[in-house]
Amino acid sequence: MPDTHFYRYDDYDRALVGERVAQFRDQVRRRLAGELTEEQFKPLRLTNGLYLQLHAYMLRIAIPYGTLSSRQLRQLAAIARKYDRGYGHFTTRQNLQLHWIRLEDAPDAIAMLAEVDMHSIQTSGNCVRNTTADHFAGAAIDEIEDPRVWCEIVRQWSTLHPEFSFLPRKFKIAITGSPNDRAAVRVHDIGLRLWKNACDEVGFEVIVGGGLGRTPMIGKTIREFLPKDELLAYLEATLRVYNRYGRRDNLFKARIKILVHEIGAERMREEVEAEYAAMRDSALKLSPETVEAIARQFAPPVLRPRRTRVPEVEAMKLENRAFALWLKSNVAPHRVPGHAIVTASLKPAGAPPGDASSAQMEGVADIADAWSHGEIRVSHEQNLVLPHVAIESLPEVYRALEKLGFAEANVGKITDIIACPGLDYCALANARSIPVAQRISNHFAELARQHDIGDLKIKISGCINACGHHHVGHIGILGVDKNGVELYQLSLGGDVDFGKTALGTILGPAVESDKVVEAVEAMVATYLGARRPGERFVDTYRRIGAQPFKERVYGNS
Amino acid sequence: MEIPSEQPIDQGPMLVLDNAEDVTRLGDRLAGVKLIVLNFPKFTDGRAYSQARLLRERMGYTGELRAAGQVYIDQIPFMLRCGFDSFASAQKGFAEALAKARTLFSVVYQPTGDGRTTVNQLRLQHRRSAAA
Numbered sequence: 001m002p003d004t005h006f007y008r009y010d011d012y013d014r015a016l017v018g019e020r021v022a023q024f025r026d027q028v029r030r031r032l033a034g035e036l037t038e039e040q041f042k043p044l045r046l047t048n049g050l051y052l053q054l055h056a057y058m059l060r061i062a063i064p065y066g067t068l069s070s071r072q073l074r075q076l077a078a079i080a081r082k083y084d085r086g087y088g089h090f091t092t093r094q095n096l097q098l099h100w101i102r103l104e105d106a107p108d109a110i111a112m113l114a115e116v117d118m119h120s121i122q123t124s125g126n127c128v129r130n131t132t133a134d135h136f137a138g139a140a141i142d143e144i145e146d147p148r149v150w151c152e153i154v155r156q157w158s159t160l161h162p163e164f165s166f167l168p169r170k171f172k173i174a175i176t177g178s179p180n181d182r183a184a185v186r187v188h189d190i191g192l193r194l195w196k197n198a199c200d201e202v203g204f205e206v207i208v209g210g211g212l213g214r215t216p217m218i219g220k221t222i223r224e225f226l227p228k229d230e231l232l233a234y235l236e237a238t239l240r241v242y243n244r245y246g247r248r249d250n251l252f253k254a255r256i257k258i259l260v261h262e263i264g265a266e267r268m269r270e271e272v273e274a275e276y277a278a279m280r281d282s283a284l285k286l287s288p289e290t291v292e293a294i295a296r297q298f299a300p301p302v303l304r305p306r307r308t309r310v311p312e313v314e315a316m317k318l319e320n321r322a323f324a325l326w327l328k329s330n331v332a333p334h335r336v337p338g339h340a341i342v343t344a345s346l347k348p349a350g351a352p353p354g355d356a357s358s359a360q361m362e363g364v365a366d367i368a369d370a371w372s373h374g375e376i377r378v379s380h381e382q383n384l385v386l387p388h389v390a391i392e393s394l395p396e397v398y399r400a401l402e403k404l405g406f407a408e409a410n411v412g413k414i415t416d417i418i419a420c421p422g423l424d425y426c427a428l429a430n431a432r433s434i435p436v437a438q439r440i441s442n443h444f445a446e447l448a449r450q451h452d453i454g455d456l457k458i459k460i461s462g463c464i465n466a467c468g469h470h471h472v473g474h475i476g477i478l479g480v481d482k483n484g485v486e487l488y489q490l491s492l493g494g495d496v497d498f499g500k501t502a503l504g505t506i507l508g509p510a511v512e513s514d515k516v517v518e519a520v521e522a523m524v525a526t527y528l529g530a531r532r533p534g535e536r537f538v539d540t541y542r543r544i545g546a547q548p549f550k551e552r553v554y555g556n557s
Numbered sequence: 558m559e560i561p562s563e564q565p566i567d568q569g570p571m572l573v574l575d576n577a578e579d580v581t582r583l584g585d586r587l588a589g590v591k592l593i594v595l596n597f598p599k600f601t602d603g604r605a606y607s608q609a610r611l612l613r614e615r616m617g618y619t620g621e622l623r624a625a626g627q628v629y630i631d632q633i634p635f636m637l638r639c640g641f642d643s644f645a646s647a648q649k650g651f652a653e654a655l656a657k658a659r660t661l662f663s664v665v666y667q668p669t670g671d672g673r674t675t676v677n678q679l680r681l682q683h684r685r686s687a688a689a
Contacts, residue, residue: 010680012664012676012679012680013676015663015664016662016663016664016666016676019661019662019663019664020662023661023662027631035649035650040600040629040631043600126601126603156666156676156677157666157667159666160634160635160662160665160666161666161667162606162634162636162637162638162639162667162669163603163606163607163610163635163639163667163669164603164606165603165606165635166600166601166602166606166632166635240607243603243604243606243607244579244604244607248602248604278615282668283668283675283678284668287677287681289681289684290677290680290681293680293684
């Protein structure tokens with residue numbers, strides 16, 4: 001694949017993924033022949049990304065560090081068309097899910113992934129999952145170092161790791177290279193934050209034991225500064241401590257956050273450091289040549305500084321109100337003058353959050369080829385990002401996205417909702433998520449009002465497993481089942497951005513599905529009535545507390 | 558498989574260990590041991606993989622290391638890499654699978670005690686020979 005600005009597989013990577021496809025094909029054959037029981041087959045299919053859901057198998061495809069080439073996105077579209085129903089669902093962990101896969105077809109679908117140097121390895125199961133990163137990596141103005149270099153190093157190390165393929169529970173790692181954390185590193189099993197110390201050296205802060213789910217916890221820092229070349233030794237030490245001591249008696253207490261909580265962060269630090277002391281300076285230490293060879297492949301495209309003030313853009317801003325709003329919410333500064341980072345909203349009014357049809361994926365791939373150096377990112381907020389767009393191209397990019405239905409000027413606004421697939425697809429869910437998101441989205445569709453309301457993140461989960469990250473939504477909505485009725489618990493004050501990680505607080509009794517929009521409207525009205533200039537919804541909430549919101553939602557009685 | 562703990566067998570003394578045992582504290586108990594049996598009470602319980610690597614790579618154990626309990630075909634590549642060299646499995650086709658398991662994956666990313674050259678080491682050799 002010529003002209004990509006991120007890691008390309010070499011013959012070794014390609015050999016491994018090919019051999020994995022062959023292994024999986026044989027496993028499926030043995031399952032269909034009855035040589036493997038479902039119990040035996042389940043962990044095998046899970047570690048190849050294949051879930052059994054309510055209606056069909058779901059294939060979860062890894063998009064490492066959320067970075068895709070246009071060619072890869074076109075192939076995903078082709079796979080969705082050939083083996084699914086012509087659409088896919090981008091998730092909060094920078095994966096793509098296809099929800100209608102036949103078991104017999106899964107090996108062929110995975111083989112098609114391998115053709116474009118992609119895989120679905122370890123996107124499920126009790127192993128190290130796809131490592132996620134800042135979706136603005138390599139383009140962000142505030143970046144210290146591109147975190148994707150380290151994500152790729154972790155991807156290789158974790159792929160088919162012989163010791164850590166049967167952990168107590170799943171294990172998620174996220175890496176950020178910016179002080180403004182866009183990768184939610186404090187709510188991962190391990191979060192890594194690149195920072196520069198007083199000696200001007202860049203290393204990792206290692207945060208362990210964060211997570212959402214039924215027991216939300218904010219991760220604890222067990223290492224302030226880790227030299228970068230010791231990353232794998234430190235990860236291996238941490239995983240070994242977890243593999244040996246993590247609880248296996250209770251599925252709901254098996255994540256590393258429970259271990260950290262039960263033994264305490266200090267004891268966890270001691271255990272990991274002791275293990276690390278025995279591993280440092282071993283074969284796990286990364287040689288400068290190894291790191292440089294990978295880093296070289298992430299060299300950004302050569303962008304020459306361009307005009308930052310473009311008359312055509314200024315003119316269109318005056319003529320087209322939606323475009324002006326789009327510039328404000330969906331366009332972020334780029335490190336090279338005259339360029340911008342564009343977020344394509346996968347949340348047009350009333351649409352299921354994160355869904356894209358094959359035709360839409362191909363459309364985004366075309367836009368990336370024409371105006372963003374053939375590169376696309378997937379954000380944990382379930383949107384697609386065009387990381388390298390010249391400001392002078394913004395009108396054309398806007399019009400092209402508009403044709404696809406992805407130009408909604410709502411990024412970071414009340415309709416930029418994160419939602420899990422919920423009871424419409426998922427066997428674990430207690431309640432539906434997508435229809436609730438759609439109703440809120442329709443209710444608040446008017447863009448000018450959304451921009452007046454400002455930054456407000458709604459996150460919806462259909463069950464306590466919290467795939468929709470409701471704990472860290474400014475407004476969190478959790479579907480619960482009460483005697484066969486779908487009810488929704490509301491929480492306020494969660495946050496995950498810019499290092500201000502906070503968990504939301506439950507507002508009061510759960511409400512019925514048809515009352516959710518009314519409740520959100522009441523919360524918004526409370527904010528609008530009380531806000532001070534410059535305050536976001538969550539800032540006002542922090543200042544005035546839950547009571548005024550509670551009164552408005554539930555009445556004074 | 559039922560083997561009584563710490564009973565001598567014909568090739569020398571053996572140890573049968575629970576998977577919660579801290580193998581780094583075995584100390585003198587390892588002296589003269591020729592066979593260690595590690596247990597997989599469920600195949601999804603992966604603690605014995607860590608035990609195996611610690612025995613091989615930290616404790617310097619060179620005798621036979623046997624996997625017992627729920628030992629299935631698809632775990633073999635992982636087990637070999639962690640240092641197991643014998644397997645108590647009743648699964649049909651296990652012997653054939655074992656014969657093929659060493660070549661199922663031609664490349665490995667992780668350095669373990671099994672002596673296989675990792676991808677990064679191969680890349681370094683390749684780069685250095687290209688530069689020479």
